[in-house]
Amino acid sequence: MSAELFLLIALEGGQRDEAMALHDRSRSALTRAASNPADNAIDVARYERAQSALEALALAARAAGAPWTMSDSPVGQGSSALLYTAPHSPPAHPAVRRLLERAAAPGAVVVEVVWPFAPGATVLPERGNGQLPSARRWSAQGMRAKEAIQVRFRGQLEVAMRTAAESPNFSRVPPGMAGQRPEAIVPSGIPNAVLTDTLREFVAQVPGRGPVDVPVRYRDGSCARPFPLGAVPMGRNWEPTARLLSFALMSIRHVELDVTVDGAWLRNSEISRPRPMAQTDELVYDTSRRQLAALTGAGQVALEIYQSGLEPAVVGFYRAVVDHLREQPGSLAVLPVFYRDDGPFGEGVPWRSP
Structure with a gap:
């Protein structure tokens, strides 16, 4: 069977400079697209071309003998295949650190390329009598x-x-x-x-x-x-003494919230595009990490999040909440609020440090 893996490739010298130029070009295109969402097709296409050229450059460098390594989970957190651009600060991911240690000279950059059809092992169960084992069954036992x-x-x-x-x-x-x-x-x-x-x-x-x-x-x-x-000590009470803000998790989903919330945490036009769900999860995680850091930079914040039920958005957002609380305990409290067809919104269990 095939497997999706992630190649990390170090670029040096002239290839490094070319990679930086492509990275800057794609970042500029994204900035323009965000500033004019009603007419951003041209800038989105420019971004895609620059990123494709960056990946092709990295693959050509790997074929020519550039240092590289492999991961079975994504390493990058941003919108570019270029992961590491600042040689004066050590990279956080250990795989990137190890790869840069193998580079011939300081100042290398690292590009992540998805390898969607890498050879993978097909593991079959042992069969003593030629019969495949039955799938595990789970019974609801009369539960609703x-x-x-x-x-x-x-x-x-x-x-x-x-x-x-x-x-x-x-x-x-x-x-x-x-x-x-x-x-x-x-x-x-x-x-x-x-x-x-x-x-x-x-x-x-x-x-x-x-x-x-x-x-x-x-x-x-x-x-x-x-x-x-099992990562964060949690308290269950909800008595926000910090600045309280209310957000819809995603825009457009429930327009009746417009008079209730201070804004939308995520733009539906960006999150609901066709893509693998894991990529949507990563986009929400990255966006939420940046926005949580910006909100709590001025002091403690309490958030009421009126949620829609898009699973990658929920998982990506709350993974960002957990990582934020691990790094800055006490700076954030989140109260989930759920839409109900048959009545008012219902509150969930708070996510906050005790």
Whole structure:
């Protein structure tokens, strides 16, 4: 079977300068597109051409002997394939650091290229009598639909945490060796409130559990950045004494909110484009990290987030909340608020440090 891997390629000398020029060109195109969203098709096309040229440059350098390495999960967090451009500050990702140590001269840059059809191992179960084993069955045992989904998702999280704890270096295990990798959580199809509140339950630090990073896989098969569980001490009370702001998680979804909220956290026109769900998750994560840092730069902030149920948006946003709280405890509190067809909005469990 094929596997999607990520190549990290170091560029030096003239190739480095050409990569920087293509990076700057694509960044300028994105800036223009954001400033004029009603007529941004030309700038989006310019961005795509510059990024394609950057990836082609990196692949040609790899074929010519440039240092490179491989990852089975995405390393980049931004909108460009160019990951590392500042030799005076060490890169955060260990794979990038190791790659730069192999470069011949200081000042190299690193480009990440997706390899969508890398050779991968096909692992088949052992068959003693020629029969494939039956798929595991799960019974709702008379529970109502939403309750059954919550119980099953909670069980999935428990298995993912246990197997991740047994495989702490799972990101370095080849994708084909599934038996040595932890179980992934699958957010697709989980109702908005169930997804948010159950993740919140398992993010909280409790004695004897975590912290671990668990794989995330969506229904379309795309794999997102791992989600940290058991990572942050959490409090349940909601008494915001800091600056309180209200946001719709995504614009346009519920226009009746316009008179209630201060703004929309994400633009529907950007998030709802056709792409692998893991890429949408990463876009939401990156956007949310930047916006949370900007909001809390002036002091503590409490957010009411009126949520729509797009799973990659929910997972990407709350992964950003967890990472922000790990770095800046006490600077942020988030109250999920869920839309209901049959009545007023309902509040979820707060995400905040105690």
